[in-house]
Amino acid sequence: MTLETELLPTTPAKLAVEGVSKTFRTARSTVHALDQVSLQVSEGEFVCLVGPSGCGKSTLLSIIAGLEKPDAGRVLADGAPVSEPGRDRMVLFQEHALFPWLDVFDNLMFGLKLKPGLSAAERREVALYYLQLVGLERFAKSNIHELSGGMKQRVALARALAPNPKVLLMDEPFAALDALTREQLYGDIQRIWAERKKTIVFVTHNVREAACLGDRVILFSPHPGRVQEQFRVDLPRPRDINSPELAGHATKIMRALKGHLKQEDQEVAE
């Protein structure tokens, strides 16, 4: 492997989720997080999973990442069953999950050092490349706590991109940020997605965010978590979250989401 091939965009992977079920049991309660969920994500697609809390969307993301095992069903990444975490599928968590005992640069190096086939100099160059990609090369030697929330999430993004994964799994990565920072990151993530050619699965409860980012928005319903409905968003990119066309799509999805919630309330009332 050379630096040139390492820095080339990867061929993105396609994902297949086949009949995945997951139940969490504690001493007091049983939560049926996912029930027979099946879905396909094609190469290089940007898919958003939306739904109210408790619909199992984050659980599904963990299962695709290989961080959790399904009770039934399986996930295929490029046809190969997922059984454990792998650097072809990197995760961006809601909490940035950066290591406070390392500086920014060494956080990026953590995953790169574990990737075989690169020399030490090449690893440093790759890390620098991704820091530049998120516009934070000046902060290479900074400590994590010195960064703002948005900058931390950018570093986390760079760290997730550094091993050049085929799939990027994002678990409400912008939920804790202020609106302005979030808008900037919407721009960044669309640019990086186009440049680096990743398959992205993005979990959010923010319908507008989903419509802004996704080629496709998959709406989940809770108790148990199921795929309720899917929406295709055919708007040109880069998209502006404040555009009226986008608002139209978001409204449509929101209506479906609320319709389901109302239906559920009625069921409870009956």
Next chain:
Amino acid sequence: MKRALTAICFFASLLIIWQILFALKIWSPVLLPAPLEVARYLKGAALDGTLWTSTAVTMKRLIIGYLIGLAAGIPVGMATARLRVLRDTVGVLALGLQGLPSVCWVPLALLWFGQSEGAMLFVVIMGTLWSVILATETGVRNVNPIYIRAAATMGSKRLHTLARVILPASLPFIVSGMKQGWAFAWRSLMAAEIYVTILTGFGLGHLLHFGRELNAMEQVIGVMLVIVVIGVLADKLFFSPWENFLHRRWGTG
């Protein structure tokens, strides 16, 4: 600079108060020697070498025992944090024995090892070990699981995760445990050296003990000063830089 000046003024005034108390002759000079007497003793002991050899004997016992305690305590603490069986057994044992002042081990150590270095090492290790085990256990159990998950996605497994994620993530706890272990070990070693004559070498504690036997209070106070200075140096040269580094990195304190 201003802080250094404040400290110097403080300690200088302590010396002056001491000198005044001496000059007032409230107590017999045998019980309270003049600061200059103490200085004279320290100078003499430094010139004839007894101070240096005793310090070396004591520090050797302390450092070797301490390092053994760390080398055993950190892995055991990590194991007790990760395995419930060990937490319910070794963990409880550590909690119990940490509450035992380690000088209580001295009689047993003398019976087992005789008046030898072994007995002294044993006492120091008992002082260090339990604090380090408990602090490491707490540290490891407080590691945010998301770090382990993130590391797993980057290809980190078992030993690598333990050494590169769990250990550094629990460092703030481990360092405070190390500091406590050091303090316990230091106290118990001094107690042991004062009350037991160890045939393989005279440490600072013995020097203090001889001072009492000879009614040489300037020697007693002189050795006490040396013990205090060693404690301060250990903190300033060894623990403080480490703690400062952790505070800077983690943004705490």
